[in-house]
Amino acid sequence: MKAIGAHRYGGPEVLEVVELPDPEPGEGEVLVRVRAAAVNPTDTYVRNGDRERAQRKQSPPPYVPGMDVAGVLEAIGPGVDTALSVGDRVMAVVVPNGHHGAYSEMLALPVGSVAAAPAGTSHVEASTLPMNGLTARLALDLLALEPGQVLGVTGSAGALGGYVIELAKADGLTVIADASEKDEALVRKLGADIVVRRGDDVADGFLAEVPDGVHGLVDGSVQDEALFPAIRDGGGFAAVRGFRGEAPRGIQNHQVWITAYAEEQAKLDRLREQAEAGQLTLRVAETIPAAQAAEAHRRLEAGGTRGRFVLEF
Template sequence: MRAAGVTEFGGPQALHIVDVPAEPLGPGQLRLRVTAAAVNPTDTHARSGAYAGRDPVKQPPFVPGMDVAGVLTGIGPDTATDLAVGDRVMGIVVPTGAHGGYREDIVLPAGSVVRAPAGASDEQAATLPMNGLTARLALDLMSLQPAQTLAVTGAAGSFGGYVVQLAVAEGLTVVADASKADEELVRGLGAQHVVRRGDDVADRVRELFPDGVDGLADGSVQDARVLPAVRDGGTVATVRGYRGDGSRDLRVHPVLVRRYAEEREALNRLRRQAEDGVLTLRVAATFPAEQAAEAHRRLEAGGVRGRLVLTF
């Protein structure tokens, strides 16, 4: 079974095609033939060994990847699902060892897999599960109400873009950051206010909302630098484990998407929103799996808008 993985942690050049055994199909599980796997920043951290200490599997190869799309090829015994063999599907992967999205065949819990959005290519579908569920979880944790205000950093990225679109659909007033080159993109996602990105983004938000915004989704990982944008007692969602500085009664929620990895209805809701045009599925470029190293180089060089996608 072909996969793109590493036998030794390192830079992009460490990624190469490896042979991995087929995974057994058990109760409550589905087997997918993977045709597309999105490339995310978390994959580059996995490739470099940042998560090695918490991976229960210690033997290489290690296969990154948290997003897949393809064809359902098997249904395990005693599996409750409305899917059928042959359906086009997408799923979220919690990687362990060789069990990552960059492989041409994978077994996942039934709760992690839903139909691909109608009208979307496999490459487009692969951009939705992990980032979409991360955005959904961030908004659920903050529990903002319609007409409240939300600031989004990293709004041109996949996570930030989904947060903007979901928040606008729920009646929130969104102020998002963007570079000059990305301002039109971010406005197109629905943000009612756009401020210039940078270390002073909190000051720019306060110019628009002097009392501070009700919530903040910090997709650009600015942590303490952007907390001043939020009013006293407001709420913050972070994506790299940051828990705040304990000031001003801010409610800070580190967003760990693994908590939603089997929230099938949440993923199905995202599918429907993609079909309805609420969410935009953005593919920046595709690479054959054999060029996974080049995809990682491209991502780490910065400036990618949308997701890079590996194809099998």
């Protein structure tokens, strides 16, 4: 099969079409024929060497990025108990591991990582939901806020931030979010109750609106300790990029790692239901042929994209 991988670390130009053996589903796995793979910022770490030490322990190159796919269920492996059938349209979250990544024509995946795609969506649209949707769900579950409490969200116009806002509103939370002037209308449409201007002083903006501080905060903009002043004593902070600094005033610093929910099929299926009900917005920036993955990475790293670039196979 064909995949998109990197034989060496570097910029987007190192991505190329590679040939890999066709995977076979093992015990507890299913085989997915990939039609679309979303491009996420975390994919660039597989490519640029940020995860070099971990990857070299797993396998030799090429290293294949990608954590989100949608496609068709091709086969069901031994020992799998599932309501899914061969030929079903599915979406899945992928944990990259050496040659194993979403930018592939076929993937053998744990059945717990795969769910039916939302009805009425294309493969491209469905591919934008699994990883960011589950990450947003995990962040909110770790914060464990009660209906009516106040959630702060940074990076609100991004894919993760957008899902956090929409899921938080479905949970009955009040949301205060950041946005640039050009993104304010989008963030309000996603459901934010209060919008403040994004920037290095966003914590001051939150406090101006919520003087006692928010009950919990999801840090999609990765500002880390700069946001602690916006959180009330004993509140919660959800770190999506592994910030491990000490939090003051009894604030709980929760680490949000998608691997914790990578096989939580029921939670992925609940995201499908919410997408079908119109509670989640699947945002596609542009569809790009898989062979042009380098261009997708270049444009992603240039910044300013709203929604996801999606590679088509």
